Amino acid sequence: MTYKIICDVVNNKVVVNLPSNFKNSKKVSVLVDDFVDLKTTKLEQMKLAAVDPLFIDDIISIQSDFSSIDSETI
DSSP: OOOOOOOOOBTTBOOOOOOGGGTTOSOOOOOOOOHHHHHHHHHHHHHHHTTOHHHHHHHHHHHHHHTTTTTOOO
């Protein structure tokens, strides 16, 4: 059986309460992945970029570079 849960890290430790299905299990495999934390960090960076004047200027510049071909069709 596979059991997936997202846990909080407290003092660099994780506590997992296994479901009753694991009652007779003597060993389990544990995979530690900080993907959730990385995703949160990236979302925060995107929020900051949305109001960053330099980033917005870059986006406007790119839009103007491509504006002449936006109406073209293949």
